[in-house]
Amino acid sequence: MSENAFLTVTDLRAGYGGARVLHGVSLAVGQGEICAILGPNGAGKTTLLRALSGMVRVRGDVRLDGADLSGRSPDTIARQGVAHVPEGRGTFMPLTVEENLRLGAFVRRDRRSLRGLRDLRGRRGGSAVDADLERVHTYFPVLKTRLKQVAGSLSGGEQQMLAIGRALMLRPRLLLLDEPSLGLAPMVTQELFRIVRAVNEEERTTVVVVEQNAHLALSIAQQAHVLESGRIVLSGSAEQIRADEQVAQSYLGYR
Ligand code: ATP
Numbered sequence: 001m002s003e004n005a006f007l008t009v010t011d012l013r014a015g016y017g018g019a020r021v022l023h024g025v026s027l028a029v030g031q032g033e034i035c036a037i038l039g040p041n042g043a044g045k046t047t048l049l050r051a052l053s054g055m056v057r058v059r060g061d062v063r064l065d066g067a068d069l070s071g072r073s074p075d076t077i078a079r080q081g082v083a084h085v086p087e088g089r090g091t092f093m094p095l096t097v098e099e100n101l102r103l104g105a106f107v108r109r110d111r112r113s114l115r116g117l118r119d120l121r122g123r124r125g126g127s128a129v130d131a132d133l134e135r136v137h138t139y140f141p142v143l144k145t146r147l148k149q150v151a152g153s154l155s156g157g158e159q160q161m162l163a164i165g166r167a168l169m170l171r172p173r174l175l176l177l178d179e180p181s182l183g184l185a186p187m188v189t190q191e192l193f194r195i196v197r198a199v200n201e202e203e204r205t206t207v208v209v210v211e212q213n214a215h216l217a218l219s220i221a222q223q224a225h226v227l228e229s230g231r232i233v234l235s236g237s238a239e240q241i242r243a244d245e246q247v248a249q250s251y252l253g254y255r
Pocket of ligand 1 (some may be wrong): 094
């Protein structure tokens with residue numbers, strides 16, 4: 001674990017109704033790091049991200065830069081700068097690309113973002129939100145060419161780009177990505193991961209990424225954790241995890 005961690009999770013327990021899914025997860029992520037969460041289906045990876053963004057009730061302790069996030073609402077957690085891109089992307093299909101992006105700025109703390117929301121239908125801008133739209137376009141130029149198109153008409157890769165772009169409109173300090181590669185062609189996935197790395201490097205955004213494609217996740221992450229049945233069974237640097245015999249067999253498809 002990193003000393004002076006930016007995100008610290010201690011003995012996190014969470015589940016649905018009476019069914020406990022996470023049984024005491026502890027991890028720490030340094031500021032500006034990328035942390036990969038690997039593990040088999042049903043291990044609780046999605047639930048871990050949901051717990052971090054306040055979408056499921058938790059017990060235990062979650063801190064971001066010292067601020068206690070445990071038990072806080074999704075809205076409060078988003079205001080602390082946590083952006084969650086869920087599995088399945090969570091974009092609003094009937095809305096245009098631009099409307100989706102502007103909605104991403106909605107919970108921001110700066111008052112100008114409210115103006116951004118009023119401008120949802122694309123009135124003249126000049127606000128901080130407009131500047132952030134431009135920023136998102138530099139990472140995802142294709143979105144700029146699709147601004148007036150409804151999200152539902154985008155390709156899978158473009159939708160994932162929109163989902164991440166929308167999250168970036170929050171100017172997140174912590175970006176939570178759930179299975180960004182799901183259903184995408186390998187080349188599209190590689191491009192997405194390259195962009196996530198660029199965002200991380202240029203903006204020092206801390207990233208926690210849940211990913212079935214362990215090769216790809218470990219190629220951009222500094223550290224990784226393997227989750228099985230709601231418990232972390234292995235933690236280490238990306239190189240250590242890649243070198244682990246069991247991981248190689250189970251997740252990397254060799255040895
Ligand atoms: P996958 O890779 O298949 O998405 P995962 O590691 O992300 O798996 P979770 O989606 O967190 O795992 O699911 C962990 C457990 O929680 C599973 O047994 C699942 O059936 C259960 N679960 C997930 N969502 C709910 C829900 N909304 N209500 C009840 N149980 C749920």
